[in-house]
Amino acid sequence: MSAAPGVAQAPVAGAASRRGAAAWITLGAPLAAVTLALGVGAVFILAIGEHPLEIYALMLRESLGTGYGIGQTLFKATPLMFTGLAVALGFRAGLFNIGVEGQLYLGGFAAALAGIAMSGAPAFLLLPAALAAAALAGGVWGAIPGVLKARFGAHEVINTIMLNFIAVAMVSYAGHSLFEHATVRTAEIAPAAALPRLDILWPALRGSPANFSLLVAGILAVAVGVLLFRTRLGYELRAVGLNAPAAEYGGVSIGRTQVVAMTLSGAVAGLGGVNFVLGYKHWFELGFSGGSGYLGIAVALLGRNHPVGVLIAALFFGALSYGGLVINQRVPRELVEVLQALVILLTIGAQQVFERIARKHG
Amino acid sequence: MAQPAASLRGITRRFGSLVANRNVSLEIACGEIHALVGENGAGKTTLMRVLYGLLQPDAGTIEVDGRPVRIPDPAAAMKLGLGMVHQHFLLVDTLTVAENVTLGREPHGALSGYRREQAEREVAKLAERYRLPVEPASPVSRLSVGAQQRVEILKALYHGARVLILDEPTAVLTPQEVDELFAVLRALQAQGVTIVLITHKLAEVKAIADRVTVMRAGEVVGGGAISELSIERIAELMVGRPIPPLAPRATRDAAIPLLEVRDLAVRDSRGLPAVRGVTFHVGAGEIVGIAGVEGNGQHQLIECLAGLHAPDRGTIRIASRAVSGRSAREHFEAGLAHIPSDRLHRGLVPPMTLAENLVLGLHRLPELGPGPMLIPSRLARRATRLLGEYDVRPPDPAARAGALSGGNQQKLIAARELTRGAQVLLAAHPTRGVDLGAVAFIHGRLLAERDAGRAVLLVSSELSEILALSDRVFVMYEGRLVHETLPSRTDERVLGLYMTGRADAGAHA
Numbered sequence: 001m002s003a004a005p006g007v008a009q010a011p012v013a014g015a016a017s018r019r020g021a022a023a024w025i026t027l028g029a030p031l032a033a034v035t036l037a038l039g040v041g042a043v044f045i046l047a048i049g050e051h052p053l054e055i056y057a058l059m060l061r062e063s064l065g066t067g068y069g070i071g072q073t074l075f076k077a078t079p080l081m082f083t084g085l086a087v088a089l090g091f092r093a094g095l096f097n098i099g100v101e102g103q104l105y106l107g108g109f110a111a112a113l114a115g116i117a118m119s120g121a122p123a124f125l126l127l128p129a130a131l132a133a134a135a136l137a138g139g140v141w142g143a144i145p146g147v148l149k150a151r152f153g154a155h156e157v158i159n160t161i162m163l164n165f166i167a168v169a170m171v172s173y174a175g176h177s178l179f180e181h182a183t184v185r186t187a188e189i190a191p192a193a194a195l196p197r198l199d200i201l202w203p204a205l206r207g208s209p210a211n212f213s214l215l216v217a218g219i220l221a222v223a224v225g226v227l228l229f230r231t232r233l234g235y236e237l238r239a240v241g242l243n244a245p246a247a248e249y250g251g252v253s254i255g256r257t258q259v260v261a262m263t264l265s266g267a268v269a270g271l272g273g274v275n276f277v278l279g280y281k282h283w284f285e286l287g288f289s290g291g292s293g294y295l296g297i298a299v300a301l302l303g304r305n306h307p308v309g310v311l312i313a314a315l316f317f318g319a320l321s322y323g324g325l326v327i328n329q330r331v332p333r334e335l336v337e338v339l340q341a342l343v344i345l346l347t348i349g350a351q352q353v354f355e356r357i358a359r360k361h362g
Numbered sequence: 363m364a365q366p367a368a369s370l371r372g373i374t375r376r377f378g379s380l381v382a383n384r385n386v387s388l389e390i391a392c393g394e395i396h397a398l399v400g401e402n403g404a405g406k407t408t409l410m411r412v413l414y415g416l417l418q419p420d421a422g423t424i425e426v427d428g429r430p431v432r433i434p435d436p437a438a439a440m441k442l443g444l445g446m447v448h449q450h451f452l453l454v455d456t457l458t459v460a461e462n463v464t465l466g467r468e469p470h471g472a473l474s475g476y477r478r479e480q481a482e483r484e485v486a487k488l489a490e491r492y493r494l495p496v497e498p499a500s501p502v503s504r505l506s507v508g509a510q511q512r513v514e515i516l517k518a519l520y521h522g523a524r525v526l527i528l529d530e531p532t533a534v535l536t537p538q539e540v541d542e543l544f545a546v547l548r549a550l551q552a553q554g555v556t557i558v559l560i561t562h563k564l565a566e567v568k569a570i571a572d573r574v575t576v577m578r579a580g581e582v583v584g585g586g587a588i589s590e591l592s593i594e595r596i597a598e599l600m601v602g603r604p605i606p607p608l609a610p611r612a613t614r615d616a617a618i619p620l621l622e623v624r625d626l627a628v629r630d631s632r633g634l635p636a637v638r639g640v641t642f643h644v645g646a647g648e649i650v651g652i653a654g655v656e657g658n659g660q661h662q663l664i665e666c667l668a669g670l671h672a673p674d675r676g677t678i679r680i681a682s683r684a685v686s687g688r689s690a691r692e693h694f695e696a697g698l699a700h701i702p703s704d705r706l707h708r709g710l711v712p713p714m715t716l717a718e719n720l721v722l723g724l725h726r727l728p729e730l731g732p733g734p735m736l737i738p739s740r741l742a743r744r745a746t747r748l749l750g751e752y753d754v755r756p757p758d759p760a761a762r763a764g765a766l767s768g769g770n771q772q773k774l775i776a777a778r779e780l781t782r783g784a785q786v787l788l789a790a791h792p793t794r795g796v797d798l799g800a801v802a803f804i805h806g807r808l809l810a811e812r813d814a815g816r817a818v819l820l821v822s823s824e825l826s827e828i829l830a831l832s833d834r835v836f837v838m839y840e841g842r843l844v845h846e847t848l849p850s851r852t853d854e855r856v857l858g859l860y861m862t863g864r865a866d867a868g869a870h871a
Contacts, residue, residue, distance in 0.1 A: 231734045235718065235725050243711040248670060249702060250723035251691030 029350040030302050034316065037342035044338060050330055059323030069322065071198065071208020077318025079104065081217035082272025083296025084303055084310040085224050086265045091305045092228055093261035094241035099145060099160025100269040101293025102167035103138035108273025109171050110137035112284035115189025123192035130193045130278055131271065138270015139263045141167060146262025150255030156262065172286065184286035195279040211279030220268060221307040237261050269293065298344040365428045367392045367525050367556040368413065373422035375408055382408040384580045390525065395547060395557045397567040400577035400600055401797030403767040406560050410527050414446045415439040445523025447514040449530045453502045460485040460498040463517045488520055493549040508539035512546065525556040532566055536655050537825065537858040544570050562798060564593045576600055601799050619643035620817035621786045626676030628662040636662035638841035644817040649808065651820045651832030655861050659841035660821045661703065664790045668700045669693035681785045694723055699784035701775055703791045709775045712764025716754065717745035719763045720778050752777035753803065769800030776807055787811055790821045805831060825854040839863050
């Protein structure tokens with residue numbers, strides 16, 4: 001009988017002020033986290049004898065002050081948009097998809113295979129086929145833990161982590177016969193499968209690897225937003241995530257919804273692989289994902305699982321990532337990783353603090 | 363009057379724009395039983411939380427034993443001799459009675475650990491002194507609800523409480539257990555303990571309290587010695603207007619069975635038999651009530667009938683259609699509506715908006731959007747209409763369901779379930795934790811459903827509710843329907859005996 005104290009008797013604030021408070025938490029917590037993280041980062045920079053404001057100004061100028069810098073930031077942000085959206089989609093259904101790293105990796109690999117194997121096909125077929133291959137590979141890799149969860153109750157966190165290892169090992173094994181001699185990469189994809197650089201739309205970005213994957217990410221963000229907030233499926237997905245017993249009561253199959261959510265999440269993550277493979281190098285290379293999947297978890301958290309928030313958070317982490325390369329001369333690269341970690345920790349912390357303040361003071 | 367045990371003066375407490383307590387003053391005399399009554403959200407729990415140090419007032423002062431005090435937290439309240447028994451018990455199931463009572467102030471030596479025997483001796487002594495029958499060595503998980511409550515009271519006394527605040531203590535008890543509790547409270551009073559009783563059950567106020575204070579919308583609106591106030595007068599003060607009596611029952615013949623249950627057996631989540639073969643039917647234009655102490659299989663019965671829990675054996679037919687018990691959607695489509703017992707767990711998605719909650723289970727309706735789409739403006743339009751019709755406050759489709767009071771949450775669920783166009787309605791504890799105004803509203807709606815020719819199955823542990831609404835009554839005990847009767851031929855005491863398995867078969871037939 002040691003249940004939590006009831007809410008039935010708890011005094012309830014007016015709806016308007018509740019929504020005000022909710023908006024305050026939504027915007028305030030991430031901003032506070034970022035500000036605090038930069039503040040703590042400043043202490044580290046001081047500790048190695050550099051001037052924090054100078055370093056931050058340099059990062060800002062280089063990552064957002066020039067066309068090339070913006071292009072680099074966009075390029076770094078693009079895979080994070082995919083992985084952030086993928087993680088957010090899972091979170092909305094109450095699932096923690098840590099497998100985006102593996103799903104992204106396989107998506108990239110599948111896109112490359114399609115781009116190489118169908119090299120004779122015309123562009124209007126080849127490009128969609130390569131994109132579809134990426135989505136399919138990621139989707140299947142997401143569906144597996146989804147099915148395991150729905151049928152056997154196996155926890156998706158464990159299974160998605162395990163599947164990340166399996167994905168990497170599978171690709172490495174396949175690489176023995178597929179990769180170019182004495183390299184860790186595949187042959188180049190057919191030119192028709194390549195996604196064009198963004199500088200054909202926006203010449204200022206010239207020289208940067210930013211490419212049309214960014215537009216794909218933007219379209220996906222809109223699609224995820226519509227799915228979540230304007231479709232029956234999205235309604236079911238959110239209901240399962242927010243209160244599964246009530247969703248079940250409403251005639252929603254929890255298991256089916258979990259499988260669908262994981263499959264879609266995996267497909268979005270898989271599509272993220274095209275940024276590097278179809279948009280940048282035009283081949284698959286071992287280890288290309290470089291942790292974008294895991295960083296996607298931070299992006300989703302900072303973006304509060306909302307597509308718009310995810311896009312903004314991805315841009316922030318993209319700028320941080322490229323800015324980190326630029327300041328490499330003066331501060332160690334690890335510092336940027338410390339900054340990223342701080343943002344993640346503080347985002348979680350700030351959310352708790354803000355919610356507690358909101359509860360206490362309305 | 364002697365010096366009051368505690369007095370609150372001019373207490374104001376805000377939550378954002380809402381004022382939960384506005385300039386509230388309350389004096390609790392030494393050794394009295396003081397009832398604090400009011401609808402949900404009237405601010406009585408807030409006031410007591412301020413006194414117990416769980417909330418800080420924005421304005422006002424508190425005096426205990428005539429001395430002005432600040433109470434920053436419950437520890438400080440305990441030091442001042444205040445104790446609180448919450449509506450939901452805060453006991454550790456796996457520990458014994460003695461361990462729970464002494465938790466936080468366990469007797470132990472300078473270097474040695476917990477002294478079990480000393481703890482049990484002290485608790486036994488305390489129980490004896492206050493005439494609270496408990497067994498110090500038995501695990502709390504084995505105790506009945508009434509006994510667990512006694513452990514909570516003992517815990518407060520062990521920590522030195524001289525003023526005991528009880529929040530809705532009878533909500534979870536059978537009539538017999540209520541009698542036992544009242545005996546305990548009188549014994550405590552005789553020993554000089556002051557008691558504050560938060561409640562909205564006015565018959566109980568009349569039975570036990572010396573004085574009463576009535577709150578409405580955050581303010582004290584009246585009160586005085588219980589001998590000078592009638593139940594009707596207190597109810598009027600609480601609600602702010604006279605309460606109309608229930609509409610008289612229209613008599614009619616038993617009609618076509620819409621819900622048919624045959625030899626149904628259901629296991630609980632641990633795989634133990636919970637429903638052990640029940641057979642009954644509910645006809646069109648009939649309310650059938652199932653009374654029982656909670657935990658006797660009612661929950662599993664309702665969940666099975668709602669399609670949320672597969673049966674072991676037996677059949678269910680809804681409007682002549684056989685259903686499996688495996689899919690809520692199948693049962694909905696056969697013509698079922700369901701007001702679940704736990705609105706926050708089953709009935710609502712608290713973080714979602716009212717508009718979204720109003721389509722839970724109806725979100726596949728074609729009129730809500732083309733194909734796979736769900737158009738927010740159509741949800742909002744539908745919500746605006748239903749919120750007005752069912753008097754849900756605030757009538758704001760974009761408000762979060764979790765932000766509503768219990769009564770409004772229940773009306774929200776009623777608005778959704780009663781407009782489904784279903785033939786059969788399952789209503790499980792439809793008025794639990796709901797204020798008087800909402801109770802009257804929901805009761806009226808249930809009767810209207812019956813009069814419209816629907817079959818209503820009502821499960822409730824409130825016997826007054828069962829007796830007032832039902833056309834036929836069953837008592838469920840240990841998974842079986844052990845007694846069937848008519849409301850006109852029975853009363854709460856007889857039902858209470860069947861509910862606790864103490865009635866001889868046939869003795870009261």
